[in-house]
Amino acid sequence: MALRSLNLPGVGTKYEFETDKGDTVAIFFTKTGIIQMYTLQKGCKTPSAAEMSPVEARRLGNILTGAIIEADQESVEIAFSALADLRITIHTFFVTPAVVGKTIEELQIRAKTGATVIAVCRHDRNIINPPPTFAFEEGDAALIIGESDQIKTFEREIMVN
Amino acid sequence: MESLVLALFVCLVLALITKYLSIPAIPFYILAGVILGKAGGGMLTTNEISHFFSEMGLIFLLFFMGLGLKPERIASNRVAVLTSGIIDLNINMIIGFAASYLLGFSLMESVIIASAFYISSTAMALTSLIENRKLMLRESDTVIWLMVFEDLVLIIFLAIISAGNQNLVFFLIKILAVLGVLYALAHYGKEFLISILDRDDELPILFTFAAVLITASFALYLGVPETMMVIALGVAFATTDPDAFEQHARPFKDVFLVVFFVFFGVTVDFSGGANWFVIGAISILAVVSKLISGLLTGLFIHGSALSGLEIWANTIARGEFSIALAVIYGSPVVGTTIAAMVIVTSIVGSFIAKYSGILRRGIVSHGRHRALLRRPH
Numbered sequence A: 001m002a003l004r005s006l007n008l009p010g011v012g013t014k015y016e017f018e019t020d021k022g023d024t025v026a027i028f029f030t031k032t033g034i035i036q037m038y039t040l041q042k043g044c045k046t047p048s049a050a051e052m053s054p055v056e057a058r059r060l061g062n063i064l065t066g067a068i069i070e071a072d073q074e075s076v077e078i079a080f081s082a083l084a085d086l087r088i089t090i091h092t093f094f095v096t097p098a099v100v101g102k103t104i105e106e107l108q109i110r111a112k113t114g115a116t117v118i119a120v121c122r123h124d125r126n127i128i129n130p131p132p133t134f135a136f137e138e139g140d141a142a143l144i145i146g147e148s149d150q151i152k153t154f155e156r157e158i159m160v161n
Numbered sequence B: 001m002e003s004l005v006l007a008l009f010v011c012l013v014l015a016l017i018t019k020y021l022s023i024p025a026i027p028f029y030i031l032a033g034v035i036l037g038k039a040g041g042g043m044l045t046t047n048e049i050s051h052f053f054s055e056m057g058l059i060f061l062l063f064f065m066g067l068g069l070k071p072e073r074i075a076s077n078r079v080a081v082l083t084s085g086i087i088d089l090n091i092n093m094i095i096g097f098a099a100s101y102l103l104g105f106s107l108m109e110s111v112i113i114a115s116a117f118y119i120s121s122t123a124m125a126l127t128s129l130i131e132n133r134k135l136m137l138r139e140s141d142t143v144i145w146l147m148v149f150e151d152l153v154l155i156i157f158l159a160i161i162s163a164g165n166q167n168l169v170f171f172l173i174k175i176l177a178v179l180g181v182l183y184a185l186a187h188y189g190k191e192f193l194i195s196i197l198d199r200d201d202e203l204p205i206l207f208t209f210a211a212v213l214i215t216a217s218f219a220l221y222l223g224v225p226e227t228m229m230v231i232a233l234g235v236a237f238a239t240t241d242p243d244a245f246e247q248h249a250r251p252f253k254d255v256f257l258v259v260f261f262v263f264f265g266v267t268v269d270f271s272g273g274a275n276w277f278v279i280g281a282i283s284i285l286a287v288v289s290k291l292i293s294g295l296l297t298g299l300f301i302h303g304s305a306l307s308g309l310e311i312w313a314n315t316i317a318r319g320e321f322s323i324a325l326a327v328i329y330g331s332p333v334v335g336t337t338i339a340a341m342v343i344v345t346s347i348v349g350s351f352i353a354k355y356s357g358i359l360r361r362g363i364v365s366h367g368r369h370r371a372l373l374r375r376p377h
Helices: A054-064 A109-113 A148-159 B002-020 B026-036 B048-068 B078-102 B107-118 B122-131 B138-162 B168-188 B190-197 B203-222 B226-237 B242-267 B276-302 B305-315 B320-329 B332-374
Strands: A002-008 A012-018 A024-030 A035-040 A048-052 A075-080 A086-094 A116-122 A125-128 A141-146
Touching (some): A048 A054, A086 A148, A109 A116, B002 B026, B002 B048, B026 B332, B048 B138, B122 B305, B168 B190, B203 B242, B276 B332
Antiparallel strands (some): A002 A012, A024 A035
16 A cells, blocks of 8 residues: 655645555545545546545544544544554543533542543533543533543443443 | 726626536626626726726736745656646647737737637636546646646746846846845745734734735836736745735735726727637637647647547636736737637636546547447457
8 A cells, every 4th residue: 555645736735545456545635625535446447536524524534543433422543553553542422411510530430441531622612631620510522532442431331320 | 986896796696606506707707897898888997996906916816826836846747747838838829829920910919819828727727627526537637737837937928028128138137136035035034924924813914915015016116017026926935834825815816806807808898890700710729729739748648639638628718817918918909809718718618627527438438339330240
């Protein structure tokens, strides 16, 4: 798989790579902000294209990295291949009645699950690295980081309980 | 003032319709000017305000062109770019010049028409590639670099032609000196420029607008034409943060350029003394000559006439630069001829670009069909 990136004057940036099986995928970030993705099957002459907004493109990217996306909650898995294939997942959760009014310390999130709350989104404001005394409110969205098993434990033990 | 308001309103409606139908807007802006101008009982008339707006449009168009010439933009496949650029330049300049000279234009007029005839619309070509989802085709790269090459040729051409009666060498040295000074300013003031562009308040836009206008007004004192001054400014600024400058100059360019097109249309007079044979011949030749250069480029670069057809489809449309040439140097007759050529080629071009895929498939299957018929049983 060889990835080529190319600057096209007046148009934008082009990324192109050929898969081992000979199919070609090309992505164009145009100056107008839209993103076009072309796929060309091996032996085929005309590519097919999809046009995406930046948000749609990021969603597609999340799907391609292998993260599961539910209706409103999404997660991103990052694999660091240099570090013994360390795979870290970042997952968003909307708080459930089970945790409303409780602090991170009371819930014993790290001790029980191993996962960490790295940010909470409240009324369109982001609170990065909330302290242990931080209490959840209704409508909060929490960003949890950990290995995928730890995230599953978090969902089972903390959010549902 | 009323003329300008009417023009802006008409443009807004036209922009909405053409964007909705995804067809190029430039020919319709010109047509609106033609219809509402002299031919349509003079609802639109040129006055000082419209003149000022039009001039701003031209200046910002050229400033953008300069910004686009980033030094790091040197193609990786230089031979291919040069080959296609030279084929395109020679074929279209020669056909354009010979046709207009034989049709009775003077030597100077023929040179102007030939240049307008040669230069395709970068804006329309790139929009067509994106909107018709052709970016992945290998011919797209050729078209994109061809546009860069044409822009470069236009700048050199503008420099030579605007020298007029002055000594050409002296004139070019003056332009290079201006470019050097602006380059040095941009280079040594780079930190300062970037700190201005990074701000969130009115400063970046105000600075961009003022810098372009002030540079243009210096043209009077230096004896270097405005066109050259603003292109040089664009080239110099391109070394700092061209994307930010494009972003801040875009609102001015977009509005002023539309007004520029409409009021160019107003000055065009198809009714009185327009020679329809000459206008028609030039317009049709403009489509045909790009077909010849496109086919040759396709054969030389991609080894296929079908590729040439694709290159042709996306380079037929003449637009902003042709009109700029008509406005800067053209007589009324030349202006009318170029206006007609822009209208015809941009409309024909947009349709051919949209349906070039079908055209190519049609030719391929026709070829196959014939081959099957000829096959011995």
